[in-house]
Amino acid sequence: MAESRNDLPGVIIPVDTEGNSLSKVELLKDISSGELRAIELACTWRKCKAGDEIISRESASRDVIFVIEGELRIVNFSLTGREVAYAEVAAGSYFGELAAIDGAPRSANVVAHRNCLLACLAPAHFRKVISDHPDVAIQVLEKLARIIRICDDRIMDLATLGAHQRVYRELAKLVTEDPIRKGSWLIYPTPTQAAIASRASTTRETVARVMSQLASADILERKSKTLYVRDIERLNLLIEHAGASEDNVAR
Amino acid sequence: MAESRNDLPGVIIPVDTEGNSLSKVELLKDISSGELRAIELACTWRKCKAGDEIISRESASRDVIFVIEGELRIVNFSLTGREVAYAEVAAGSYFGELAAIDGAPRSANVVAHRNCLLACLAPAHFRKVISDHPDVAIQVLEKLARIIRICDDRIMDLATLGAHQRVYRELAKLVTEDPIRKGSWLIYPTPTQAAIASRASTTRETVARVMSQLASADILERKSKTLYVRDIERLNLLIEHAGASEDNVAR
DNA sequence: TTTGGAAAGTGACCGGCGTCACTTTATCGC
DNA sequence: GCGATAAAGTGACGCCGGTCACTTTCCAAA
Numbered sequence: 148m149a150e151s152r153n154d155l156p157g158v159i160i161p162v163d164t165e166g167n168s169l170s171k172v173e174l175l176k177d178i179s180s181g182e183l184r185a186i187e188l189a190c191t192w193r194k195c196k197a198g199d200e201i202i203s204r205e206s207a208s209r210d211v212i213f214v215i216e217g218e219l220r221i222v223n224f225s226l227t228g229r230e231v232a233y234a235e236v237a238a239g240s241y242f243g244e245l246a247a248i249d250g251a252p253r254s255a256n257v258v259a260h261r262n263c264l265l266a267c268l269a270p271a272h273f274r275k276v277i278s279d280h281p282d283v284a285i286q287v288l289e290k291l292a293r294i295i296r297i298c299d300d301r302i303m304d305l306a307t308l309g310a311h312q313r314v315y316r317e318l319a320k321l322v323t324e325d326p327i328r329k330g331s332w333l334i335y336p337t338p339t340q341a342a343i344a345s346r347a348s349t350t351r352e353t354v355a356r357v358m359s360q361l362a363s364a365d366i367l368e369r370k371s372k373t374l375y376v377r378d379i380e381r382l383n384l385l386i387e388h389a390g391a392s393e394d395n396v397a398r
Numbered sequence: 399m400a401e402s403r404n405d406l407p408g409v410i411i412p413v414d415t416e417g418n419s420l421s422k423v424e425l426l427k428d429i430s431s432g433e434l435r436a437i438e439l440a441c442t443w444r445k446c447k448a449g450d451e452i453i454s455r456e457s458a459s460r461d462v463i464f465v466i467e468g469e470l471r472i473v474n475f476s477l478t479g480r481e482v483a484y485a486e487v488a489a490g491s492y493f494g495e496l497a498a499i500d501g502a503p504r505s506a507n508v509v510a511h512r513n514c515l516l517a518c519l520a521p522a523h524f525r526k527v528i529s530d531h532p533d534v535a536i537q538v539l540e541k542l543a544r545i546i547r548i549c550d551d552r553i554m555d556l557a558t559l560g561a562h563q564r565v566y567r568e569l570a571k572l573v574t575e576d577p578i579r580k581g582s583w584l585i586y587p588t589p590t591q592a593a594i595a596s597r598a599s600t601t602r603e604t605v606a607r608v609m610s611q612l613a614s615a616d617i618l619e620r621k622s623k624t625l626y627v628r629d630i631e632r633l634n635l636l637i638e639h640a641g642a643s644e645d646n647v648a649r
Numbered sequence: 650t651t652t653g654g655a656a657a658g659t660g661a662c663c664g665g666c667g668t669c670a671c672t673t674t675a676t677c678g679c
Numbered sequence: 680g681c682g683a684t685a686a687a688g689t690g691a692c693g694c695c696g697g698t699c700a701c702t703t704t705c706c707a708a709a
Contacts, residue, residue: 225558281529291542298549305556306599307476348557
């Protein structure tokens with residue numbers, strides 16, 4: 148475990164390195180280039196490898212972390228080892244603001260999904276940026292509001308739906324329109340079933356069962372890396388209509 | 399349904415009424431009395447009766463609402479009628495900030511638990527207050543951060559614990575020290591079992607069963623309105639140790 | 650092409666807990 | 680104190696879905 152300053156893992160790199168720029172960070176886009184430069188200097192810059200655990204629930208750091216390159220996942224593990232996925236963080240976004248705002252310990256683990264370039268800003272500095280720039284504060288508020296809405300939905304799902312329903316919903320969230328053939332829907336790249344399971348809070352096996360059920364009902368079709376949604380209507384119907392039909396899928 | 403301006407229910411009362419003061423609102427405590435007065439004038443003031451539905455998921459209003467007197471509950475209902483409780487809001491606090499921040503529809507229902515005096519502030523006004531007062535913005539951020547942490551915990555619980563465990567935890571959250579006999583613990587006033595159930599996302603019956611189990615194990619003792627926690631150690635053990643002992647409770 | 654390891658598919662089992670249907674006990678207004 | 684209504688206790692039943700234990704299929708590196 149390559150712990151270093153601030154007990155975050157990864158390799159610290161000098162501030163003035165090719166590519167070390169906060170200009171791609173959405174949150175800071177309206178900040179003058181002079182001040183942005185000051186923030187860049189205040190950051191600790193880090194490179195991490197895919198698989199690195201950037202933050203664990205035990206880390207003492209309270210920094211806000213801007214993702215310049217790469218992608219990360221926020222997850223947690225139960226005592227029994229069950230994985231619960233919270234979110235993904237893409238380049239241009241940031242995370243770790245909770246601890247920076249309230250000073251409490253980190254509430255989840257964050258692992259790099261690909262190689263990442265990160266800029267870490269100390270809480271005091273972050274709060275100053277917020278105080279000096281009301282529009283940044285509003286953006287952070289908007290982000291937290293979005294997170295809360297997502298959490299609330301998820302709590303409702305967990306509290307009121309069955310495991311199958313939750314898998315339907317999770318799949319529905321992943322559906323995008325076919326970029327080539329319009330009017331056709333697909334999921335690409337298909338996440339691993341285990342990943343879907345941890346987002347829907349169920350088991351890999353249940354996801355597998357649901358998916359083969361959907362496949363045999365001609366709602367889904369699996370072709371190597373992409374998953375074609377043949378009948379998006381019926382998929383949505385399945386979600387709406389709760390357990391109503393559940394086994395009438397085939398007709 | 400007594401809908402009125404802003405499609406919130408309840409009786410609108412004139413701004414200048416005895417008791418219409420924002421001075422007890424924690425969020426606004428550092429605002430000068432002059433400016434506070436301006437905010438008071440900008441608010442729509444309302445009195446609501448216990449049981450009134452202040453906000454439903456369909457309401458068009460995006461106001462932030464300060465609770466001057468009374469108490470409210472934030473809940474949601476599934477399609478099947480199952481109730482999911484999110485939170486309580488006490489006098490001196492506020493709610494409805496999500497819609498005011500992001501302009502999206504309300505995500506939950508809010509009902510008055512007792513008679514309430516409310517001050518409703520339009521989103522634009524609220525955002526102005528935030529922009530003008532960085533410390534208010536920080537406080538709102540802190541509140542949202544706290545909500546997110548609570549949500550995250552709840553998601554973990556729902557995703558990884560059994561129903562009994564969740565009831566234990568819910569009970570543990572309600573425990574306070576006996577104000578008279580120190581070192582002794584109790585729950586007062588005891589919420590209805592149905593209320594506990596909706597917070598732990600289970601059924602009334604399960605709560606009843608768990609509680610009689612705990613009672614027969616001499617961990618809890620019920621005396622009309624108060625619930626005495628005779629053995630807080632064992633209660634915590636039950637929570638920690640997951641399903642490990644579960645039925646060893648009695649020994 | 651081979652091959653090893655990961656991902657996916659599937660059957661059998663069974664226990665937790667939601668549902669239903671009552672009975673019993675509190676509680677509150679008169 | 681008494682009736683009415685809500686809250687709480689409890690047994691029986693059944694099924695959803697988690698767990699285990701394999702097999703089968705992918706896929707990527709050698």
